[in-house]
Amino acid sequence: MNNKLFSVIFSLAVAIALVGPLFAAGGGTALQHANVNVRDTAAVQRGAKLFVNYCLSCHSASYMRYNRLAEDLGLDEELVMDNLVFADVKIGETMDIAMRPADAEAWLGKVPPDLSLISRSRGADWLYTYMLTFYQDESGGWNNLALPNVSMPHVFWQLQGIQKPVYATHDGIEVVDHLTLGKPGLQSPEEYEGTVRDLVTFLDYLGEPAKVKRKNVGVWVLLFLALFALIAYALKAEYWRDVH
Ligand code: HEC
Structure with missing residues (x-):
């Protein structure tokens, strides 16, 4: 496919993706x-x-x-x-x-x-x-x-x-x-x-129906990730102390 044709198709696709939802309603x-x-x-x-x-x-x-x-x-x-x-x-x-x-x-x-x-x-x-x-x-x-x-x-x-x-x-x-x-x-x-x-x-x-559960679980996943980041950081500090 030549470049020009590609760019025309590409911009059309973008335009449809942007405008589509407006018509969907x-x-x-x-x-x-x-x-x-x-x-x-x-x-x-x-x-x-x-x-x-x-x-x-x-x-x-x-x-x-x-x-x-x-x-x-x-x-x-x-x-x-x-x-x-x-x-x-x-x-x-x-x-x-x-x-x-x-x-x-x-x-x-x-x-x-x-x-x-x-x-x-x-x-x-x-x-x-x-x-x-x-x-x-x-x-x-x-x-x-x-x-x-x-x-x-x-x-x-x-x-x-x-x-x-x-x-x-x-x-x-x-x-x-x-x-x-x-x-x-x-x-x-x-x-x-x-x-x-x-x-x-x-x-x-x-x-x-799973949305309710998903959202509740999501909060715990984020809390876990935050906690784990702290642990990982503490671990990194501990390892690097010996290296320095
Ligand atoms: C007396 C029967 C009746 C009752 C009661 C009723 N509907 Fe409807 N509903 C219809 C009919 C018939 C259509 C199709 C309408 C059309 O396409 O013109 C429809 C269409 C709809 C649509 C549009 C669907 C679509 O995407 O085209 C929604 C949403 C809807 N009803 C929601 C409700 C809700 C919420 C209630 C209760 C608060 C309700 N209806 C009570 C008969 C009913």
Whole structure:
């Protein structure tokens, strides 16, 4: 390959690598920061409860078993059975749903995807933005800034209230400029952001359950390395004393 061709391909590859993630998010709306912390077990627990109550009727999380959830969240299996498992399932089963995909498609227009790995494909910030930007458009139906023409209803509308779009014209095209709270919900906007953060923290944990352990182990590994550096340094000082 000649040099010029190589440099053109190389700079294209760099450009795609830099710009790609911007497009990956899709929807064209600016993402808000979720600031989730999967080591905050209380937040993961609250998120798990929200997930079971508000999402599991349509979305499965078939990579997660209830007993794994219990272990990771430091919960008694009995507590999990009483608080999180409503259907007639056993503690060792995965978080599946009863709805048949064909029915889901008929009712909702689309099959709700499994959410086990959604935090990996979409990212926490996208999920956070998604759950914050549902609004009611002129047709009276639900729409969403992160996923335009979404076929999922706003399941948290009673908590958040109903957002209305404010339009602006950019280059002759009418677009949603921002959203306003047309009808307040049971939670204040700050409380609702906290609720969504808990939910996204759970989804982030769900995408990589080992993350919690990995982060905990990581602290010990770093401490060990720091301690070992001290020992190695003391050893070096000891050896070199004889050489000098
Ligand atoms: C009434 C059924 C229903 C409920 C309840 C529901 N969803 Fe959905 N969800 C859907 C459908 C249908 C889609 C497909 C939307 C589309 O692509 O237009 C979807 C799509 C999504 C997506 C986008 C997936 C993607 O990458 O395209 C996410 C994320 C999501 N749901 C999260 C949730 C969460 C979190 C909850 C609970 C708070 C929830 N959903 C509750 C039906 C539901």
